[in-house]
Every structure is written in structure tokens, then in C-alpha cells.
Amino acid sequence: MAFLPMNIKEVKARGWDEVDFVYVMGDSYVDHPSFGAAIITRVLEDCGYKVAVLSQPDWKNDADFLQFGKPRLGFFVTAGNIDSMVAHYTVAKRKRSDDAYTAGGKNGKRPDRAVTVYSNIIRRLYPDSVIIIGGLEASLRRFAHYDYWKNTVMPSVLFDSKADIISYGMGELQTIEMAKRLSEGYPVEALYDIRGICYAVKTSDYVPKTVVELPSYERVCESKKDYAIAARKELEEADAVRGKTLIQRHGNCILIQNPPMQPLDTKQLDYVYSLPYERWYPQCYEKLGGVPGIQEVLFSITHNRGCFGACNFCSLAFHQGRAVTVRSKQSVIDEAKSFLNDKRFKGYISDVGGPTANFRLPSCEKQKKAGLCKSRKCLAPTPCPNMQVSHTEYLDILRELRKLDGIKKVFIRSGIRFDYLMEDQSDEFFEELVKYHISGQLRVAPEHCSAAVLDRMGKPHIETYKKFCDKFYKLTGRMSKDQYIVPYLMSSHPGSTLKDAVELALFCKRENIHPKQVQDFYPTPGTISTCMFYTGIDPYTMKEVYVPKTEEEKSMQRALLQYFIPENKQKVIKALIKAGRKDLIGYDSKCLVQPMSNQNNYKGNNKGQKSSYNSNKNNSRNRNGKQTKDKFAKYRRKKK
Known part of the structure; x- marks a missing residue:
């Protein structure tokens, strides 16, 4: 075709x-x-x-x-x-x-x-x-x-x-x-x-119906409280089962949003992914160097849609929806088999995932008829007791893919929801994930360690992440694999004070995490977190939220997460003083940085500091780099 x-x-x-x-x-x-x-x-x-x-x-x-x-x-x-x-x-x-x-x-x-x-x-x-x-x-x-x-x-x-x-x-x-x-x-x-x-219709042409009316465009421009109310209602009604028609007045016009379309079922998803895609870009782009975005996904497989994790900073809930729907096992296998006829395929499937790789089931049986809950999340701050947890179907698909002649390795790169995984009573999937499906590193998203910030994010508290890491490294050590976790961390999210950023820096130090990159919160349209950023109000509680907005504070929060980089030292010291944490400036092992009392001495030691950073980065970053030999030795001793 x-x-x-x-x-x-x-x-x-x-x-x-x-x-x-x-x-x-x-x-x-x-x-x-x-x-x-x-x-x-x-x-x-x-x-x-x-x-x-x-x-x-x-x-x-x-x-x-x-x-x-x-x-x-x-x-x-x-x-x-x-x-x-x-x-x-x-x-x-x-x-x-x-x-x-x-x-x-x-x-x-x-x-x-x-x-x-x-x-x-x-x-x-x-x-x-x-x-x-x-x-x-x-x-x-x-x-x-x-x-x-x-x-x-x-x-x-x-x-x-x-x-x-x-x-x-x-x-x-x-x-x-x-x-x-x-x-x-x-x-x-x-x-x-x-x-x-x-x-949209003219106000004069509008026939009243049973709808949910949002505060008007004019009202949300004037009132941040009304903006927060509108943002909450928009997301609450973004459900294909129970969602109602929404209207919002704009001057002499009315914007009308019909309820969401039903998500594609398994048969429909199979149809969509069976269409005759070229799986490449047209020849005319070759002379320009091709389209870079294809490389990561060329031999990836999407097996699901939707995400009931619904983090507040993520647009998925508002765009794709929280209801999880999946392709059939045969559809996924057929797509993998089609790779074998492609001369570019070297035997490696880069991903079998979706918005969240390890979701194959609806969040609960109730949501099939009643829709997803308005008033609570399925996983945060704690998992809903009604949530059904199983990796059986997903594991079955991965096993079948591994058996195919011509398939050397099947990776999972689109994101494992670790809090969901920890709710699984069986370790079967976790063990096979560690044994077969990681390409050196597994990226997961704890985002922060402060409970207050995580609540604003709609994420589980950090204890779940710690338990996940402990289990991951025990399995990794037992299997004598050189694999590690790379955590995504976010600075300056609404609710994150400078003290919270210090807490996150201390967490990184304790856990030996050295993030190469830190993502500042990015306020994109349609998310609850963006609503908090603009209004300073949590739309679910209508209570005030602290929002770091100045470039100075954002840069300090970023620097704290990378306190170990010499170039960040001055900002880190400034942040610690402002946060009332001078106790973390010093020569003690608990401190984040040494003082800059002697500028000449600092310059003279700069090379040494960089050397120390590089040494630490290469030899002991068990949570964001190669795992230490000592760490493996500990597990091997236990095994003996």
C-alpha cells in the first residue's frame, strides 16, 4: 500500500x-x-x-x-x-x-x-x-x-x-x-x-437542555475561583459512561461539548492497528535526514489506551480518557510478526506499552456500568480497594512475543505504573519484567518525595516507590543483572515550596540518585495542575495552593535536585539559606554542599569537586546509573 x-x-x-x-x-x-x-x-x-x-x-x-x-x-x-x-x-x-x-x-x-x-x-x-x-x-x-x-x-x-x-x-x-x-x-x-x-451556536439559537453549565469565558477571565470550578467540572464530565453535555458561554455564543465518544473496544482497536501502514516516512524526506520521531517507536507496539492513573499534570485523562481498553493478544502478535518482513528490523521490539504499559484491565467492575468515579482517583493517594489488579494477560502476551522466531528481545519502555505493580499479589510479572524486558534501565515516575506535593500531583506517596525499588534491586541482584531504575523527578510543581525541594534533594542524596536532567513543571492546557498554577487554588478542595512562579525560585528548586554539580553550588547555598536550612551547608556527611567562604579555595577545588562528582556518578549511582559492585555483592552474599 x-x-x-x-x-x-x-x-x-x-x-x-x-x-x-x-x-x-x-x-x-x-x-x-x-x-x-x-x-x-x-x-x-x-x-x-x-x-x-x-x-x-x-x-x-x-x-x-x-x-x-x-x-x-x-x-x-x-x-x-x-x-x-x-x-x-x-x-x-x-x-x-x-x-x-x-x-x-x-x-x-x-x-x-x-x-x-x-x-x-x-x-x-x-x-x-x-x-x-x-x-x-x-x-x-x-x-x-x-x-x-x-x-x-x-x-x-x-x-x-x-x-x-x-x-x-x-x-x-x-x-x-x-x-x-x-x-x-x-x-x-x-x-x-x-x-x-x-x-458553537448563537445564544439566541440555543435550545435549553439538560446540561452542566460551566462559568462563562468572561467569568473565568475575571475570577480564578470560577476558573478552578470550570476546570474541575470539565474533567469530572470527561467520562464516556456518565459524562454530560457541557456548555460554556463566550459572549453572544455558546460552546457546546457533547459527551465523550465511547472508547474503541478490542475489536475496533484491532481493526485500527491492522490497517496498511507503511510504518515509515515518504522518500522525499530522506534527503533531509528523515523524521527523528520515528526512531523510538518504529518497532514498538501499542497494546492499550487510556490511563486510570490520571496524574494531575498529565493531559491523558482529559484527552484520551481514564477508561482502559486493549487490543487482543492475536492482534499484538500479528503486528510483531509483520516486523519480521521489514529489512530494518534487527529482532528487537522497543516497547509493548501505551499510556501506562502494565494496564490491561478496567480499573474496577463498577466502572463498566457507572463510569469512573468523579470524587477519587484509582491509585492515589492510596489504591482504591475496588481496583482489580492482574498482569496475567499482559504477561501472556509478552511470553508469546518472546517465543516468536526472529524476536531477540522484547523491551518495555513506555512506563510501568509501579504503584499498580506493587498491588499485584503475584510476583510473576515483576520477576519476568526484571529478567527479560529491561534494556539496562527502567524508567518510572515517583516525581517527588514530599507527601504534600505528591497529593497535589495526584501521585502515591514515596513509601510505595521505596518498596518498589527495594524489590527491584533484590530481584536484579538475585539474577546478577546490571540494571537500574531511572526516576523521573519534577521541580516547581504547584504545592512545592523551597523546603519541599530541599526534602527532595535530601531524598536523592539518601537514595544515591543523581538525576542528569530535572523537569520543571510545564503548565500545558487542560490539566488540573495547570489550573493550580494559574489560580493558586486546588480545584478539588478549593483551598489555596502555593505556586513557585519566579525564575529565581524555579532555578533554585532545579539546582537543589542537582546539588552535586559544582556549577549549581552557589544557587544551592542561596536556596538552603532562604529555606532556613543552613545546617545542610558544611563538611558533615549529612550536608548537601560545602560553604563558599574562601572563593579562591573554591575555585582551586573546583576540579576536584568535578572529579568527585564524576567518580560518584560512575561508581555508586545505584538508583540512576550503574549499580555498585558492593550492592551486588550484598545480594550475592545473601543468596549464598
Whole structure:
């Protein structure tokens, strides 16, 4: 099967006089099921529609948008796999130089706020054409939302983009239904009852229904309390079983969000992943160096969707949903077998995962009929007693994959939910995970150690992580493997004070963790944590939350997590003094840094300090580097 046509020449080569849909996107075109654009376009193609892909059009010139003419049925528009602003800017709002989703890997091939820019151009050129926006950028900006880059509350992207409809969430089922009705000649207004979409009507045209009304755009701009109320309600109703229609007034218009579309069931997911993807990028990108983003996922397999972990800083709950759905074992095996025919495949499956790799079951039996709970999380701060825990199906799939001729190794890299794993009464999966499925290091996400901060994050308390690490290293030592845990840590999350950052630094010191990188909290649209960042209010309790916002404090929190780097010494000392922890400045083993009383002496010792850091990094980082020989020796002695 060939790639979909990317220009008018390729359209003509297929013998088409016109196209049904033009799919406009901010990424380079990659036909792989890890890329949402590939899934939607292949689904449309499989339904019999003629689809052209307009990838990274020049928004400063109309020529790219004019080449296909007006499509018969309409335009689909997406920024790409991630929000264009996140793709372009670091958390410090500095321009990134690279872009994993662009051929050649260089930034600058898509505009800021790509969905809005592309859609406005299309509306100007084709005033009466149907425009449907979707993907992560549009989905997370579907209501009035705080925009970190402008530091203001913006209206729903539907209004700024001048689009007709937002398709939110994963999108396959609503896309099929919208395409069907448009092809049957129905006007765009006839699509307004489809689940999983947002649309707008004039206030004068609105017919009152049984809905949940959010505070208006004007109210959430004026009142942070109203913003917090809106954010909570938006997430509470993001459930396909019990979710209600939401409305939000914007001036003389009303934004209407229909309830979420039902997640794809196993049969439907199997269908989506069975479509004839090229699993690569078009030849025209080779001369640019290819698309870097394909390398990590080329021979990966997605076996599930949804995440009932629902961390407050993660957009998954708002976009993909909390309900977990899975592919069948045979579908996963068939995809793995297809790798064997690819000359690029060397026998290594890089991942068998999804949003959370080890979820195969719904969170509980109750959620199938009643939906997921509004008022509590399944795993945090403690696991729900009704949660069902089993790795049996997942383990069965992994075992079958390992048996396939031509498969040398099957890795798990997309993230193990360690708190869920620790609830499993059987050690069978844990043992096989350590024995077969780790490529030297296992990345997990404790994020912090302070209970107060973890509560704001919606994460379990640190004791669970400690138990997980102890068990991991015992298994690793028993199997004489050189494997280690790499923890993701986050600084400056709402609720994190300087004292909390000091606590995390001390935790890292005790646990011998030396993070190479630290992620500052990044306020992206649609998350509860972003709501806390903007309002200073926890939307679940409506109580005030401390928010570190100044660059000075953020840099101090970052430096504390990397206290062992000599270049951070001055900031660490400043942070410790400000936090009232001068006791941690000194020569005692409990201290984080030595004093800088003698500047010349400090400069003279700088080389030695770096040498000490490098020595520590290479020889004793059992939680974030190679495990020490002493650590293994301890386990081997126990074994004897």
C-alpha cells in the first residue's frame, strides 16, 4: 500500500479529479500507528474516502493550501502529535532548536498555534468549506483555558480558529460518522448530535437542555475561583459512561461539548492497528535526514489506551480518557510478526506499552456500568480497594512475543505504573519484567518525595516507590543483572515550596540518585495542575495552593535536585539559606554542599569537586546509573 498523496501531482497520479478531504498537519507525514494523523487518514481511506495529506504547509504563502482546490467534503486540521507551543518552546519559554516530528529535526516548519493559523487561512480561502480541528492541541484547548505562553486566559480554540467543529479525544469513531454524514449531503449542523465533538451556536439559537453549565469565558477571565470550578467540572464530565453535555458561554455564543465518544473496544482497536501502514516516512524526506520521531517507536507496539492513573499534570485523562481498553493478544502478535518482513528490523521490539504499559484491565467492575468515579482517583493517594489488579494477560502476551522466531528481545519502555505493580499479589510479572524486558534501565515516575506535593500531583506517596525499588534491586541482584531504575523527578510543581525541594534533594542524596536532567513543571492546557498554577487554588478542595512562579525560585528548586554539580553550588547555598536550612551547608556527611567562604579555595577545588562528582556518578549511582559492585555483592552474599 502506498503513502497517501502529499501534493497535487500525486493526486493526479492516482487518477483523482478531486479529493474528499484534505488533512492538514503541523508534523512531517509519518505513516505509523504511533502518529495520530496516520490513524485518522488510514481510517478515512479504509472507509472509501479520497484523502490528501498537506504536511507542514507554508503558512506565509497560500500556494500550498490552494494546490488541491476545495475538497469535496472538507478539511481536517491538526497541529500534530504534540501541542505546537510545547514543540516550539521550553518551559523557560526559550525557542527550541530541534523538532523530532519534522524532517531534518529542525524547528520552524510549523507556526505557533498551528491549528489556529492553518484554519484561519483555510477559512479565508474557502469560506464555505467544512473545517474540523482535532488532535492534542485542539482537544486540550476546547474550553476557555489558561495559556502559559501568553500568560492569560484564552477562549476556546474553536472561536480563534474559525473552525466548525472540534473533534476531541482519540477521534476515530466521530471521524467516521462525520465523514459519512457529510458524504450523504448533510450540512455541518446535522453533525451536532455526534458524541466526542464541540461546536458553537448563537445564544439566541440555543435550545435549553439538560446540561452542566460551566462559568462563562468572561467569568473565568475575571475570577480564578470560577476558573478552578470550570476546570474541575470539565474533567469530572470527561467520562464516556456518565459524562454530560457541557456548555460554556463566550459572549453572544455558546460552546457546546457533547459527551465523550465511547472508547474503541478490542475489536475496533484491532481493526485500527491492522490497517496498511507503511510504518515509515515518504522518500522525499530522506534527503533531509528523515523524521527523528520515528526512531523510538518504529518497532514498538501499542497494546492499550487510556490511563486510570490520571496524574494531575498529565493531559491523558482529559484527552484520551481514564477508561482502559486493549487490543487482543492475536492482534499484538500479528503486528510483531509483520516486523519480521521489514529489512530494518534487527529482532528487537522497543516497547509493548501505551499510556501506562502494565494496564490491561478496567480499573474496577463498577466502572463498566457507572463510569469512573468523579470524587477519587484509582491509585492515589492510596489504591482504591475496588481496583482489580492482574498482569496475567499482559504477561501472556509478552511470553508469546518472546517465543516468536526472529524476536531477540522484547523491551518495555513506555512506563510501568509501579504503584499498580506493587498491588499485584503475584510476583510473576515483576520477576519476568526484571529478567527479560529491561534494556539496562527502567524508567518510572515517583516525581517527588514530599507527601504534600505528591497529593497535589495526584501521585502515591514515596513509601510505595521505596518498596518498589527495594524489590527491584533484590530481584536484579538475585539474577546478577546490571540494571537500574531511572526516576523521573519534577521541580516547581504547584504545592512545592523551597523546603519541599530541599526534602527532595535530601531524598536523592539518601537514595544515591543523581538525576542528569530535572523537569520543571510545564503548565500545558487542560490539566488540573495547570489550573493550580494559574489560580493558586486546588480545584478539588478549593483551598489555596502555593505556586513557585519566579525564575529565581524555579532555578533554585532545579539546582537543589542537582546539588552535586559544582556549577549549581552557589544557587544551592542561596536556596538552603532562604529555606532556613543552613545546617545542610558544611563538611558533615549529612550536608548537601560545602560553604563558599574562601572563593579562591573554591575555585582551586573546583576540579576536584568535578572529579568527585564524576567518580560518584560512575561508581555508586545505584538508583540512576550503574549499580555498585558492593550492592551486588550484598545480594550475592545473601543468596549464598
